[in-house]
Amino acid sequence: MNNDFIGQLIDIVGKNHVLHTPEDLAVYSYDGTFAEGTPDVVVLPENTDQVSQVVKLAAEARVPIVPRGMGSGMAAGSIPMMEGGMVISLTHMNHILEIDTQNATVSTEAGVITADLQAAVEKIGLFYPPDPSSIRHSTIGGNIACNAGGPRCLKYGVTGDYVLGLTVVLADGRILKTGGKPIKDVTGYDLNGLFTGSEGTLGLVTEALLRLAAKPRYAKTVLAEFDSLDDASRTVNAILSAGIVPASLELMDQTAILCIEEAMQLGLNTDVEASLIIETDGADEQTVTSEIEACANICRESGAQSVKLAQNEADRASLWKARRSISPSLARKAPNKLGEDITVPRSAIPEVIQRLRAISAKYGLPIVIFGHAGDGNLHPNILFDKRQPDQWQMVEQMVAEIFETSLAVGGTLSGEHGVGMLKRPYMEKALGSISIDVQRHIKQALDPLNILNPGKIFTN
């Protein structure tokens, strides 16, 4: 990276906001995956105008741009594909700009941590539902780039369902504003939908206008334990078919339960094939209670061995602590884990879980299964030891078979993590060559120089 270019960046954002020492760059060479890629320079702009100027400069110099939030992505979308180029970190754009209580909207910069945004709006009785498990360290901009989900998305929808408007810096540096406060809008193409989930390949989202809901006043949570994984899966369908839409409907298989219990000693029954954590919420206590009771009854009718209603807030917090501790608790079982993110038609969950177990048995490496069963979104986590080169190769083969399994039942490669670098090899098989061609044409139309997050989503 020549000094002239660095100098021009410094002119735009100031000396302290341009990083280019090896130590500084190393911090931006990782994300939530095993992939690595060190940029030549990292820029930390403070506003949309600076982003625009930086992108213009990069476009002129044909320098690839990797937009980045907190780097917690699970698909290697926010690190350079190989090496080099410029990371634009939006973490300094971390201000909430406006909370409009009357229209229930929040306008925010992209670098705000999602949990901070949630806390800010909840303080005044509003509610931003999407709750990826990275919520305490991922940014709204990153959530928008990946169209992030979370347990609560069964009832409330994913990040994209809350995007009313975006400020996007385009590949040539122009600033595009989409949408607005009206919650229905068919004035032209759905640009909000197009940019959401596009992983920084079509533009850099610097600000967002998000729709809010009213904060639910009550929540009730049940833990249902099943001797049979099949019964647990059928229960998911039975609840949704009864017309109840719980806020969350989470599944954990025996391996997941064992891991949690070993790590946390929460007193979970480990002698079951699967557990469901079900939560209902809303404005009216009676309704929330009658819905959770209906869910509990369906669990019992579907063969649950035990159904425990959280009796108080501490009980409820403990159940969610169990659910949230799956990922960290896996670290105690094996040096490494690789978490996938397939989504399948929910009727296929039992079959998929059987197949995942067969893959695990075939390679002799554990696959822990948990996820948002109501959405059909499962996170199979392979436990392994990366220091043994054989294992990494096996893991790659297992991942390929997990994706094959998902596609075979009409599922997808990703429900909420995105494609990034890691799922590119499977894209054509998943979507077909015509879909890839259409998407490439869109990419080319909006980024003809291919400088925005090149190598992500599509193989070059």
Place this chain on the structure above:
Amino acid sequence: MNNDFIGQLIDIVGKNHVLHTPEDLAVYSYDGTFAEGTPDVVVLPENTDQVSQVVKLAAEARVPIVPRGMGSGMAAGSIPMMEGGMVISLTHMNHILEIDTQNATVSTEAGVITADLQAAVEKIGLFYPPDPSSIRHSTIGGNIACNAGGPRCLKYGVTGDYVLGLTVVLADGRILKTGGKPIKDVTGYDLNGLFTGSEGTLGLVTEALLRLAAKPRYAKTVLAEFDSLDDASRTVNAILSAGIVPASLELMDQTAILCIEEAMQLGLNTDVEASLIIETDGADEQTVTSEIEACANICRESGAQSVKLAQNEADRASLWKARRSISPSLARKAPNKLGEDITVPRSAIPEVIQRLRAISAKYGLPIVIFGHAGDGNLHPNILFDKRQPDQWQMVEQMVAEIFETSLAVGGTLSGEHGVGMLKRPYMEKALGSISIDVQRHIKQALDPLNILNPGKIFTN
């Protein structure tokens, strides 16, 4: 249109499915607006493969294609822009292909009438919520092309929220399949979102896979009458801020109420400035009742003159009959009406209604106001007599001022009708030149010959 081309069309779809006599063509020269445009030929394919072959032929011959359902569109999107070209009517593709009860999805051809699809899924306890007022004669394909809404969309979302997958014939005749049964999917760009609402300018939707909900078992409806329109508007916000999401929250102004009462003699109080029709629904009777009671209380606290709960199904049907009869009843008041479709931030509704009244007073033509207030989606209907040329010119000026009003408060040109031909002149002002440029690039990327519904959405 040369005989050779007609002959080739006949080879693809058969003689009875190619129309080209003046009488036959005239039927396809109208839609739900005042615009007219006669095609050179109308083709009625029976399956996606035929559509694909017809589009390929048209692309080779550079014949513009206008996709059409039942022609009930409100923005002149489904008739030729000026004259000529080919209408592809999808009304013969009217089969429901599969109802998957376990995953709650329906796969359907684009030409199925939306009300027929709703009836078919409701028969087995499922529910397709979007309910445009054209529901008994518009097609699912048309609804997808415009991303149609309706009263129930406040709680349930618009057409696009139910689109899981599409079969799309592209501008070169290739067949694209998007999405699938999984309800979360971030594998690549959101093509469902891009094609939905694109008004046939990016591809022809021939089949759709739609998400279904469980059919609500109970519904309760209230009519609240207000001396003050401001109070009625504030009530809308108060209800939504209380965390209640009614299925519908409809507003009618005094002129609308007067029209209905004159036409139907339903016993509505015409001595009020506005009425709200509020409906709650769901799986649990107690919940639905407690929610409607909460709404009724908020109406009373917000100054409603009277609040009447429908006591039985006949009562409820009568309230909806009133709401649905607004549009037809206007025909008794004036020879012509022009219905607009602005959506505004809901906090701006009182101001917008005041401004609409001022426009009405300025030109001396009545503007009837009703719509989906919970969504901020208002349908100002101008009543006039087209036989008087002065009036048509005035109406056009009034429409321009209605759009100005909407944009001035951060609103849009359309909430559920689309842009078509009629709103093109206002697009740049509404969205800005950069947004238009981005959209044009997308259009060009997917339809480089500009043969798919040319002249719609964008001015050429």
